[in-house]
Amino acid sequence: MTTATSIDSRELAHRVGATFHGDHSIDVTRAMVLTFAALTGADHWMHVDAERAAAGPLGRATVPGTLTLSLAARLEPHLLVVRCADAIIYGFDRVRFPAPMFVGDRLRLELEIMSAENGPHAVQATFRHRFWSAGPKPVCVAEQNVRYIHEEER
DSSP states (O other): HHHHHHHHEGGGGGGGGOOEESSSSOOHHHHHHHHHHHOOOOOOOOHHHHHHHHHHHTTOOOOOOHHHTTTHHHHHGGTTEEEOOEEEEEEEEEEESSOBTTTTTTEEEEEEEEEEEEEEEEEEEEEEEEEEOOOOOOOOEEEEEEEEEEGGGG
């Protein structure tokens, strides 16, 4: 299994354009989808009713896009670890779901450093997340903004 790349927060600006791939993936199970639906109300039949979804337009139950996006928290540490005192997720920009993610399929992440602006106490970085499953297109593409507080500045 691939080991995550570890970068000091101050070095992110020098790595803009770098893309991190890994072989780590997770199964997105029916239990995960049902738990997510119960917590969030994302309980559309295309996600939670396998029998009805099988007869639907995609032929299988799909994973809610917001669940796919939230799984970045489980996948990122296997690709990139930014050493810092603290990290503040500022938000996501331009989130898209170009292809369906199906329940029971594996999900993996590709991460690209799009930008990083160093300040005296922190760096503001933007990452492109590309989530991949079984098909030729990514199932989610999103830009994440994170502020990393440098270690000795906290």
